[in-house]
Amino acid sequence: MTYAAPIADMRFALEACADLWSLRERFPDLDEDLLAAILEGAGALAGETLAPLNRSGDRARISLANDVVTTPRGFAEAYQAYKDGGWQGLAADPTYGGQGLPRAVALAVMESVHAANMAFGLLPMLTLGAIEAIEQHGAPDQKALYLEKLISGEWSGAMNLTEPQAGSDVGALTTKAVPQADGSYAITGQKIFITWGEHDLAPNIIHLVLARIEGAPAGSKGISLFIVPKFRDADGSRNAVRCIGLEEKMGIHASPTCTMAFEGATGWLIGEENRGLVAMFTMMNAARLNVGMEGVAVAEAAYQKALAYAKERKQGGALIIEHPDVRRMLMTMRAKIQAGRAICYACAVAADGDDKPMEDVLTPIAKSWSTDMGVEVASLGVQVHGGMGFVEQGGAAQFFRDARIAPIYEGTNGIQAIDLYGRKLLGDRGEAMRRVIDMAREAAGQSKDARVATHLGDAANALETATDYMLSAARDDALAGASAYLALAGDVVGGMLLARGVAKTSDAAQSAVLNYYADTVLARAGAHLPLIKLTAAPLAALG
Missing domain, CATH: 2.40.110.20 (Butyryl-CoA Dehydrogenase, subunit A; domain 2)
Structure with missing residues (x-):
């Protein structure tokens, strides 16, 4: 497998969409040069060391004998390189050897790691959860004993x-x-x-x-x-x-x-x-955002492979990338990836900025919307490959197989929808979600493209209508529409962030991505409303 970190897209999502530099006062050591060096260094590790092991590791698998699990060839050297690079502790406490950088930057690094090799990336991802739990809930002696070695990657x-x-x-x-x-x-x-x-x-x-x-x-x-x-x-x-x-x-x-x-x-x-759930949710929330990033990452890898295949495969005397339907699939992949990337980064920036209400409302959206998107995009990658996508030799099938676990991990996406409704929406009576709606309307008002402004404004109105319904509906009726509500919220948040980013730049490629997203995703936002308002009664027919 070949993989090249999409650093321009990542920086656009981080800086323009997610507003990374709003954190300057909190993280004065981070500047544009350091950010570029981090993303390029992680991209090199991902492309040169991790990606070549993705296919071979998938085929070799792991084995268990005498209580010992043996990993595929090359993984030990790859983990040593990851550890030696100091990647595990980017956002960790400097007291214990961490670098104290924003979680948003560490999340961007994890995107490259997961895109290159999701199976490998799960190891440092789980360690991150342990670090956060011990940092926030551990006793001083526990922090002294465990954090330095976890942060260094030794353990x-x-x-x-x-x-x-x-x-x-x-x-x-x-x-x-x-x-x-x-x-x-x-x-x-x-x-x-x-x-x-x-x-x-x-x-x-x-x-x-x-x-x-x-x-x-x-x-x-x-x-x-x-x-x-x-x-x-x-x-x-x-x-x-x-x-x-x-x-x-x-x-x-x-x-x-x-x-x-x-x-x-x-x-x-x-x-x-008897307070284990409090500490558990520290790990769980960190994992949920990282799993959302996995969805984006595997989608990016699937997109890169599909794009390369489309540029070399001929059909009917022409490269298949010249076929409008193939271009439609590729553009859908790219637009949804960029929206998911912006959602995940924005959630991390909210966490870094101690904007707890926004972090809380974005976490289930980042996890659920981005992982559902990852499966959809990986499936489109198989479709672009045609028959070669369905056979393992083509390589596209692995991304679909790998991506499919992410909507199940760390609380299934149905549980994320329940969380968005039951804990987040009811918890503050929709206050954080109304902030999201206001931000979407503001981004629509700042857009220089009339179609984007119209579609984003209409989508914000649909989300407001849906929010009013969810807050007033009977619990079972609201739960019946919770997944559709989360999908609508994700569509709007993704569009809002892309529009915010484009308003700050003159990047023609990003504008094209936004326009396509507005015409194909935001334009259909209102179609979620019948599902949101379905009520529980029709579901009773199942028996």
Whole structure:
């Protein structure tokens, strides 16, 4: 696989659309030259080291023997290069060796990593979640013990939430934690679908594990979070945690998805007893945004491959890129990728700027809209290839297979829609969403293109109508339309950000992308309204 980081598109989305430089006072060490160096350096790592391993890793897969997971050839060297480059700690606390840069910049780096090799990128992504959880909820001694090695990449991290009988309903978990005399806990239970829960790339893996302390309340109110290292801290001995199985998956074949057994493993409480969900959501929100970026990244890789194929494949005596329908597919891919990229970056900038209401409302949109888009774009990439897209030799199928997990990861996209409605919209009675609507109308008013202004303005009106309905509807009726509501919100946010960016530049290519997005996505925004207002009654016919 070949991949070239689309640095011009990334910088446009970061700087013009997501307004990165509004953070100058918070991050005075970041300037245009440093940003360029970071994006170019990450792009070189992605293109030269990670991308060549994407296809070979997919074919070789991983293996488990004697509790040890072996990764494909070349992954150890690639991880060493990633670690040596200091990429893991870009946005981490400088006290523990991080660089203290904006999360938006670190997210852009992760875009290149995931686009080049999503299976590999999941490893540092999970470590980022562990870093954030320990930074925000760990005791001083825990920060001193774990953060430096996680931030340097010497150790990796893993999230252990899901159990066979408790998927998204973490309140149903049965993993137990028994207090020990030395202040530790003995953790016993089984976790499934644990990404990079075991591997041979780092000498220690720091598991963050949800469990219930004996005597704790039932349900989610009785859940605590524990740090369970693969090797114990005091004497370096092997802890009682092991991988007992690997999932055979549709995609991301080079990424181990483990069943983990905790057999009286030594763990330490992070945060307060029975407050594990608070710490878990620190990891989860970070992961949700990163997974949204995965959707953008794999879509970009699929687009680059489809574009290259269209420029070399002849059909009917002409290159297929000359066919209007192929151009339609490619332009759809590019426009939606750029919108998703801007949404994810804008969410990260909101987090960096401590704009919590905007971060909260954008997180489920970034995760859900961008990953659904990633599947759609990867599917279009297969279509551009025709028959060669459907066979594995063509290489396009892998992007579709890999992308398909992202709408499921870290709370399915249906759960994101429920979150947008139940926690975010009802939580502030639509205040943050009305800010989004006002921003869209402002961007429409600033547009120099009449069609863009009309389509974006009409889409903002549709979102306002939908928001009023969601706030007034009965709960079941609102939930029936929640996914369509999120899709509409994503369409509007993407258009608003692209329009904001184009208003700041004179880039003809970005203007063309915006115009196409307005004519094909924003122009159909009102079509979401019947689905949003469907109500729960027709769904009862299912029985």
